[in-house]
Amino acid sequence: MIFxxxxxxxxxxxxxxxxxxxxxxxxxxxxETPHDLLGWSSKIAFLISGIIVLLGIRPILRALHFITFAKYWWFPWLDGEWRAEIRSNWPKVQRMYLAAKGEGLKFDALAAPLTDADELVTMASVTIQSSLFEISIEIAPDGTNKVSRTRFVQPRWARPDRPELSYVYAQLDNAVLAPTDTRQHYGAGIVEYIERTGELSGHYWTNRKAQAALNTAGTITMRRVAKPSLLARLRHQISLKSLD
Known part of the structure; x- marks a missing residue:
């Protein structure tokens, strides 16, 4: 996250x-003198290294991030569980594919407007983890064996723009594949953090079946999963004990 x-x-x-x-x-x-400071150089280097190691421990970094109000001058803390709504242009790509094969109606992608039927909506569970030097994102679409893991994530906050994440990911699918799909593909995306709503929202694109011009693109919106309050957790524990 330091980047x-x-x-x-x-x-x-x-x-x-x-x-x-x-x-x-x-x-x-x-x-007492500059010469004395030179004698401390190795100890200073060791001290700085120790500080970096401590900040590499996520709870310590989280605590420092909180007490220094780093979300205002550094970058928002995005760790945790999120729910994603992914909208893909795959149905429109599929219509062009079937029309080209002569198995569908004639279709002009440039002239035809985008309709609800031309957008595939997928819900997914997202986990974001941050450390001093990196951020990782894992996305698991609901009802599938697919999982996407980031290979590279670059945080950026160039004010007055919103904080944003640029990322490259690899997705693996262990299920039986359709002829239009691939076992593994790569993709990239850019999402902005919208403080007013607490959402991460942006665009993504893939090289999925790119050799057949079937690669996809779309939008993704992530909303943080609210953790139950302490009172709610206590009530849940009491109710479980009462059932025993």
Whole structure:
């Protein structure tokens, strides 16, 4: 997630950290001259490495993100479970495919308007996990054996634009395949974080069966799964005990 910051800000933060450590050493009498500071160089490097290792622990990073209000100046914390609504143009692609084979009505994709019948809506469960250096996204469409896992995720927040994630993923399907499908395909997407609604929304596209010009594209909207409140969890536990 650190890559949501621009390089100059990261460099400035590292410089400020080193300067702060050096000032602390001079202020508390652990070093009196620049030569003394050089003697501390290996210890300073070890300390910075230790800080980076600690921030690599997700609960510690989450706590730091919370207490520093990092969602306002760094990047929103997106970890957790989400529900996705995926809209694909596959029905329109399929109409062109069947028309080309002579098995369907004549169809002009440029002239024909997009209708509800030309959009395939799929619901999916999404898991997002963040660490100091990376973000991973896993998407599992409902009622299938398919699973998509990201190979690369790049967070970006160039104000006044919204925070966004750009990602590349691979999807594997272990079910029996249709002639128009592939066992594995790759895709990419860009989603924006809409603070007002708490949604991630954007577009995706794939190379699915691209050699036959059947690759797809569409939109994706993700909504965070609300966790039950502490009171609701306590009531649920009490009700389970009462049934025993």
């Amino acid at each position: 949501a910051l621009n390089r100059s800000l990261i460099l400035s933060a590292l410089v400020l950290l080193v300067v702060a450590i050096c000032v602390g050493l001079l202020s508390f009498g652990y070093a």
